Structure formats: C-alpha cells, structure tokens
Amino acid sequence: MSPDDLALLERDLERVPLRQGQILEAPNRPIEHVYFVENGVVSVVVVNANDHRIEVGVIGLDGVTGLPVIMGDDRSTNSTYMQIAGDGQRISVAAFRAAMTSSPSLYALLLRFARSFMTQTAHTALANGRAKLDERLARWLLMAHDRMDGNAVPLTHEFLAVMLGVRRAGVTVALKTFEQQGLVTTRRGELTVVSRDGLEKTANSFYGVPEAELRRLIGEQL
Amino acid sequence: MSPDDLALLERDLERVPLRQGQILEAPNRPIEHVYFVENGVVSVVVVNANDHRIEVGVIGLDGVTGLPVIMGDDRSTNSTYMQIAGDGQRISVAAFRAAMTSSPSLYALLLRFARSFMTQTAHTALANGRAKLDERLARWLLMAHDRMDGNAVPLTHEFLAVMLGVRRAGVTVALKTFEQQGLVTTRRGELTVVSRDGLEKTANSFYGVPEAELRRLIGEQL
DNA sequence: GCTTTAGCGTACGTTTTCGTACGGAAAAAA
DNA sequence: TTTTTTCCGTACGAAAACGTACGCTAAAGC
Numbered sequence: 001m002s003p004d005d006l007a008l009l010e011r012d013l014e015r016v017p018l019r020q021g022q023i024l025e026a027p028n029r030p031i032e033h034v035y036f037v038e039n040g041v042v043s044v045v046v047v048n049a050n051d052h053r054i055e056v057g058v059i060g061l062d063g064v065t066g067l068p069v070i071m072g073d074d075r076s077t078n079s080t081y082m083q084i085a086g087d088g089q090r091i092s093v094a095a096f097r098a099a100m101t102s103s104p105s106l107y108a109l110l111l112r113f114a115r116s117f118m119t120q121t122a123h124t125a126l127a128n129g130r131a132k133l134d135e136r137l138a139r140w141l142l143m144a145h146d147r148m149d150g151n152a153v154p155l156t157h158e159f160l161a162v163m164l165g166v167r168r169a170g171v172t173v174a175l176k177t178f179e180q181q182g183l184v185t186t187r188r189g190e191l192t193v194v195s196r197d198g199l200e201k202t203a204n205s206f207y208g209v210p211e212a213e214l215r216r217l218i219g220e221q222l
Numbered sequence: 223m224s225p226d227d228l229a230l231l232e233r234d235l236e237r238v239p240l241r242q243g244q245i246l247e248a249p250n251r252p253i254e255h256v257y258f259v260e261n262g263v264v265s266v267v268v269v270n271a272n273d274h275r276i277e278v279g280v281i282g283l284d285g286v287t288g289l290p291v292i293m294g295d296d297r298s299t300n301s302t303y304m305q306i307a308g309d310g311q312r313i314s315v316a317a318f319r320a321a322m323t324s325s326p327s328l329y330a331l332l333l334r335f336a337r338s339f340m341t342q343t344a345h346t347a348l349a350n351g352r353a354k355l356d357e358r359l360a361r362w363l364l365m366a367h368d369r370m371d372g373n374a375v376p377l378t379h380e381f382l383a384v385m386l387g388v389r390r391a392g393v394t395v396a397l398k399t400f401e402q403q404g405l406v407t408t409r410r411g412e413l414t415v416v417s418r419d420g421l422e423k424t425a426n427s428f429y430g431v432p433e434a435e436l437r438r439l440i441g442e443q444l
Numbered sequence: 445g446c447t448t449t450a451g452c453g454t455a456c457g458t459t460t461t462c463g464t465a466c467g468g469a470a471a472a473a474a
Numbered sequence: 475t476t477t478t479t480t481c482c483g484t485a486c487g488a489a490a491a492c493g494t495a496c497g498c499t500a501a502a503g504c
Contacts, residue, residue: 046344046345046347046348048345048348048427048428048430048431049427049430049431050426050427052348052352052353052427052428053348053352054347054348054351054352056343056344056347056348067340068337071333071334071336071337072330072333072334072337073334073337073439077341077344077431077435078344108294111293111294112293112294112295114293115290115293115294115295118289118340118343119299121278121340121343121344121347122266122268122278122299122300122343123268123270124347125268125276125278125343125346125347125350126268126270126274126275126276126278126350126387128347128348128350128351129276129350129351129386129387130274130276130387131274132490132491133490133491156450156451156452157451157452158450158451158452164351165348165351165352166491166492167491167492167493167494168451168452169452169453169454169455169491169492169493169494170490170491170492172451172452172453172454173453173454175452176452176453186452187500188450188451188452188499188500188501189450189451189500189501204272205270205271205272205274206270206274208270208271209270209271209299213299217295354460354461355460355461378480378481378482379481379482380480380481380482388461388462389461389462389463389464390481390482391462391463391464391482391483391484391485392460392461392462394481394482394483394484395483395484397482398482398483408482409470410469410470410471410480410481410482411470411471411480411481
C-alpha cells in the first residue's frame with residue numbers, strides 16, 4: 001500500500017486484539033468495522049436455513065475483512081469470525097468508506113483483494129466437490145500456515161471438522177496418517193506443520209491457484 | 223438500469239447470438255467482451271492443474287459476464303461459456319470500462335451484481351460440501367430455470383454431471399427418481415421442469431439464499 | 445492432589461457415491 | 475433405408491465418508 005493511502009487510513013485505525021471466536025461480521029447485520037488482520041486467521045463461513053455450514057475462505061495478514069463494504073454493500077449473509085487468535089487494526093465503516101472514496105489507488109487495491117478472495121471461494125467450491133477429505137485437510141492447513149507466523153495451528157479436530165464440513169473422527173484419522181507420514185506433529189488442541197512440501201503433495205493440485213492469484217493481484221502491497 | 227446508463231452503453235452494444243458451448247472467457251487470457259445475457263444460461267467453471275473442474279455459478283438474463291473487468295482486472299482463472307444457448311448483447315471491454323468510469327450509478331449496480339455472484343459461489347461451495355447428489359441436482363435445475371424463458375432444459379445427463387462434478391450415471395438415477403415423483407419429465411437430451419415446488423423441497427434449503435440476495439441487491443434493475 | 449471436563453483414538457455397520465461397463469434405443473448421418 | 479453415433483438405463487463391486495458411540499487421557503478447575 002502506498003504511504004499516502006496508509007496515512008489516509010492511519011488516522012482512523014485502532015489497534016485491537018483479535019480473540020479466538022470473536023465475531024467480526026454477523027449474517028445479515030450491518031458491518032460496523034473493517035479489520036486489517038496482522039496476525040491470526042479469519043474464517044468466512046456460509047450458513048443456510050437448515051444450519052448447514054461450511055467455510056468458504058480464510059483471511060490473514062495478507063488481507064482485510066469487510067468485502068461487502070468494499071463492494072458498496074453494508075452486510076453479508078456470511079458469518080466472519082476469528083478462527084485463530086491474533087491482532088490487527090480496525091476502522092469504522094464510515095471512515096473506511098471515506099478513505100476509499102478519496103483514494104482511487106486504495107480503492108483499486110481493495111477491489112483486487114476482493115477479487116482474489118472470490119478465486120479462493122471458487123476453489124473451495126472445487127475442493128468441496130471433488131477432493132477427498134485428506135486433500136481438503138492438507139489444503140486447509142496450507143492456507144492457514146500461509147497466514148500465520150509460526151508452524152503451530154492451535155485448533156482442535158472438532159474445529160477443523162466444522163470448517164471442512166466433515167466428521168470430527170474423519171479429521172482425527174486423516175491427521176493420524178499425516179503424522180505417520182511426517183507431515184505434522186500433533187498434541188491435544190494443537191498441531192504443528194512439519195513438511196509444507198509433503199502437505200502440498202497431499203493436497204494434490206487443489207492448493208495453489210488462489211495463492212498465485214493473490215500474488216498476481218496484490219503481491220506484497222497490502 | 224437507469225435510462226441514462228442504458229443510453230451510455232447502447233452506443234457500443236452489439237446484439238449477438240450465443241451458441242451452446244461458446245466460450246465467453248478463457249482461463250488466464252484477457253477478456254475481450256462483456257456480455258449482457260438476455261436468454262440462455264452461462265456457466266462459470268473452475269479448473270485446476272489436474273483437470274478437476276466444477277461449476278461455481280451461473281449467469282442468465284439477470285446478469286452480465288466479465289466480473290473481473292468490473293473489479294478492475296482483465297482476466298480470470300475461470301472458464302466461462304454458454305451452457306444453454308440464447309442471445310444477448312455484448313460490448314468491448316474498452317467501451318465497458320469507459321462507461322463504468324463515467325457513470326457511478328452504473329458502476330455501483332455492476333458491483334452489486336458481482337457481490338450477488340459471490341454469494342452464489344459461496345453457496346455452491348456449501349452445497350458441494352454438504353448436500354447430497356439429488357439436492358444439488360435440484361438446486362441446479364432451479365437456478366437454471368430461474369434464468370430461462372420456458373421449462374425445457376436442453377442438456378444431456380453428461381453435461382449436468384460435469385457441472386456438478388459427479389458421475390453421469392448418478393445424474394441419470396437421480397433424474398429417474400425426480401421423474402417418478404413428478405418433478406420433471408425427460409427425453410433424450412432434454413428435460414422439462416414440471417414442479418418447481420417439488421424441486422425446492424428436494425433441494426432442501428440449499429436453494430434460496432443467493433436468490434434472495436440477488437433480489438435485495440439488484441432486483442429488476444439490470 | 446483429586447475431580448471433572450474436553451479432546452482424541454478407535455470401532456462398526458450403513459449410506460452415498462464412485463469407477464466401470466454393457467446393452468438398448470433414439471437420433472443423426474450416410 | 476441403413477448405418478453410425480450419441481445418449482440413457484442399469485448393474486455390481488469398491489471406496490469414501492457418515493452417524494454413532496465408547497473408553498482413555500491430557501489438561502483444566504477445584
């Protein structure tokens with residue numbers, strides 16, 4: 001992001017901790033703040049009338065929440081919350097809109113980010129329809145790992161299962177295999193990524209395209 | 223769309239037939255024209271390196287192609303083509319960009335459409351991950367039906383299977399059941415929707431949210 | 445330290461979907 | 475009309491994932 005654009009936002013940015021489970025956007029309710037995530041992982045989750053739910057994308061230090069706001073709306077049907085705690089900066093929607101309006105370059109950058117998130121969602125749809133459980137789990141771990149500082153993923157199998165829309169027991173079995181293959185180590189409530197290469201092989205072409213798009217569209221700019 | 227915005231576009235719009243299979247946007251290649259679809263159904267399909275593919279959304283008389291262009295990009299990783307023949311009007315990307323730049327109201331409308339398409343993709347991801355084959359097929363038929371004039375869907379089971387990312391034989395069996403339940407009638411290369419209500423029941427809450435969003439965001443405006 | 449709770453490993457029968465494949469019939473081509 | 479092709483109906487064993495559930499154990503609370 002250009003120094004000018006950063007300066008434009010900085011006046012209204014407020015540094016905040018982001019606790020696990022904290023809700024950033026609730027379904028069908030006006031969004032109040034937009035969050036620039038610097039640490040931690042945000043989950044964007046779709047829910048329908050029968051309470052079926054699944055994660056459609058993650059956001060991390062590469063990104064920002066509030067896509068509906070960027071695109072001129074004030075709300076989303078999705079639920080957006082902190083999956084892995086961290087911190088970041090937030091800005092009120094009003095100030096955010098003002099900044100977008102006054103800086104075309106900032107606005108263009110944000111739109112490119114929104115576009116890259118669409119690609120991520122599209123590939124989630126692909127993985128959900130065609131990939132096997134272990135491929136999807138490997139993909140998820142890689143996406144989370146891309147957005148974290150260290151290698152430790154502080155999540156229970158239960159949470160991973162909800163994200164992927166599969167059984168908790170299915171996650172346990174897959175992670176066991178990963179551990180035997182030396183891809184991760186596990187302990188209660190946490191796993192650690194050991195071999196990214198191995199995970200990428202396991203993810204089997206379901207990982208990569210959105211990541212390349214993110215680089216093409218915004219690179220290190222945000 | 224406002225009369226002014228329509229006039230702005232009209233100078234550069236060109237009426238064209240849209241043949242089945244016609245490619246509107248190829249992966250990773252600059253988009254040349256943007257299409258306002260008036261008849262027929264467009265499929266937006268994701269493909270990955272291993273040639274796994276699946277449809278992430280459909281566009282019809284409610285909409286327009288070229289979402290990447292609306293969002294400031296010139297290409298997409300997706301493949302976009304006519305699934306069901308029809309016709310519409312097209313405009314060169316250059317003229318389209320010029321029109322968007324000169325009319326904020328047009329631009330805002332297009333962004334709202336892009337936003338509604340994101341919702342559709344998100345719910346496709348949900349359906350792919352959690353719905354059963356017959357639920358997904360019913361959802362697809364409803365979405366296509368929403369975008370067509372009559373009740374006839376001129377597609378083979380093979381094409382439906384590719385869209386959903388399932389076996390051709392799986393589609394055949396599901397359609398057989400639908401026919402026995404009086405939801406559709408079928409003949410070689412074509413099926414006809416008989417009971418939308420029945421299909422909505424079968425789709426079981428996987429249909430509806432993106433449709434409501436489309437109404438909220440653009441209604442009859444496009 | 446002791447108790448309680450949350451998370452993990454495992455198991456088993458069942459459902460869903462897959463891969464494959466074969467034959468018949470409708471439509472298109474010759 | 476005859477031939478060829480495309481599409482559909484059906485079948486069968488296999489794989490993947492499901493729902494459920496039970497016991498063990500690490501960690502948290504008292």
